[in-house]
Amino acid sequence: MVNIMDNLSSVEEQVDEPLGRVPILSYGSGHMLNDITSSCWFTYLLVFLTDVGLSPSDAAVVMLSGQLADGFTTVFVGELIDRFGHFKLWHAGGSILVAISFSSVFGSCLPCKLTGTVSSTLETVGYSTFAAIFNVGWAVTQVAHMSMVNCMTSNPTSRVALVSCRNAFTMVANLSLYGIALLIFSLLQSVSVIVQYRWIAYVSIALGCCFVAVFLIGTKEPGLNQRCQNKSLSRISWTHWFKKILYYQVALVYMFTRLVTNVSQALLAFYVINDLEMHQFSKALVPAIIYVCSLIVSVILQETRWSSWRLKNYFSAGAMLWILSGIGIVLLPSGLHNFMYALSVTIGVANALMTVTSISMEGVLVGEDLNGCAFVYGSLSFVDKVSCGLALYILESYQGNTQTRTNQELAFGYSVTRLGLGLVPAACSLLSAIIAYTMDLPDTRRRPLVEPLLA
Incomplete structure (x- = not known):
């Protein structure tokens, strides 16, 4: 009995030790395929679908079908991962599904080829099917990757460092996508725009798969030690989380944060071209500035000694910056x-502050309840995907209706794009900041990393 207790104590000390640079960077690379395909999804999918002949409303249906499939999958995947473990196996399976289906999303209409007929309904069904399959794989990869954080280490600063590194790779993925797009548009000027978008998707998948290989090789499966440590504990029921006020608070903060980032990304290109009448290259330059600033801030945040007080205040600071940017x-x-270039810097800093801290709040919510962590990440992602899908569907439907947009401009003096990009993220930021300040987050122990990542 003494030996068992000594072994458990040794395991606890091991997982409580701060992580070094290599495991943090290896973990961060694991979401690269998801991030680069997600950036391509939100930036180019609607343009691609309208170019192939779908109406804006049908294109919005395709995106909504994918978001709903993503949302519902996260709940079931979270439950399955909590029950069976094997994070890396789920991650690898989801990544394979993403790579195969995403190329089909940007491919031709398969049902149209099989039936030999072309109709808007059949095209919408075909693209919606592959969009749903892609988002199922995306959700599996996301939940498996996010759930690993609490099982890799119990050190609070290292947990935030893992989340911050993951966010930094998200910025790298977005910048990579725009670099790939610029290269493809320059080299393949003689081919159609549809073919160009397909090559952007193919190259993005290849690059993302390379990073998935780095993650699978360089990251140890975290479930073994932690599950040995907790094997005497029963699996936590999902009703356990629904009894916690903090669960609903974190869910709302995370949902509003994702609405801020996704809505702003979807409307940004329309705003700089149609409302500000900037040059075409600004569609790439403005988001590039945002992602560079987010990347820099994300790396800096990895060096911070975190506490519950700092999590709430850093998040609120990001929310306030977004409110000013929205105005x-x-x-x-x-x-x-x-x-707009100055505003891009402010938006980039705000995005990083809100994203890193909101995801870290999920880790604080889970705490040491590792036998139910995947359900938490899955259910919160469900709320995120459904809300973002509905919001983007409504906004894109308005954008697709030229007459409605003209009437709105005459009535309010501002376009739907300007109001959506300015007011929706600002309102979500204000609400999330208020909720964050009402949280009673348990205080965390502040221990530095083994190696500062900026050293």
């Missing part, structure tokens, strides 16, 4: 469009 977006006249 600037609504009021900025086209004649002063160069100020």
Whole structure:
């Protein structure tokens, strides 16, 4: 009995030790395929679908079908991972599904080829099917990857470092996508735009798969030691989380944060071209500035000694920056469009502060309840996907209706794009900041990393 207790104590000390640079960087690379395909999904899918002949409303249906499939999958996958473990196996399976189906999303309409007929209904069904399959794989990979954080280490600073590194790779993925797009548009000018988008998707998948291989090789399966440590504990029921007020608070903060980032990404290109009348290259330059600033801030955040107080205040600071940015977006006249580059810096900093801390709040919510952590990440992702899908569907439907957009401009003096990009993220930021300040987060122990990542 003494030997068993000594072994358990040794395991606890091992998982409580701060992580070094290599395991953190290896873990961060594991979401690269998801991130680069997600960036391509939100940036180019609607444009691609309208180019192949779908109406804006049908294209919005395709995106909504994918988001709903993603949301519902996260709940079931979280339950299965909590029950059976094997994080890396789930991650690898989801990545394979993503790689295969995403190429089909940007491919031709398979049902149309099989039946030899072409109709808008059949095309919508065909693209929606592959969009749903892609998002199922995406959800499996995401939940498996996020659930690993609490099982890799119990050190609070290392947990935030893992999340921050993951967010940094998200920025790298977004910048990589725009670099790939610029290269493809430059080298393949003689081919159709549809073919160009397909090559962007294919190259993105190849790059993302390389990073998945790095993750699978360089990251140890975390379930063994932690599950040995907790094998005497029964699996936590999902009703356990629904009895916690903190669960609902974290869920709302995470949902609003994802609405801020996804809505702003979807409307940004329309805003800089149609409302500010900037040059075409600004569609790549403005988001690039945002992602570079987010990357820098994410790396800096990895060096921070975290506490519950700092999590709440850093998040609120990011929310306040987005509120100021939203006001600037609504009021900025086209004649002063160069100020958008300054706003891009503010948005990038705000995105990083809100994203890193909101995901870290999930880790604080889970705490030491590792036998139910996958359900938490899965259920919160469900709320995120459904809300984002519905919000983008409504906004894209308005954007697709030219007459409605014109009437809105005459009535309010502002376009739907300007109001959506400025007010929706600002309102979500304000609500999330209020909720964050009402949280009673358990205080965390602040221990530094073994090696500072900036050293």
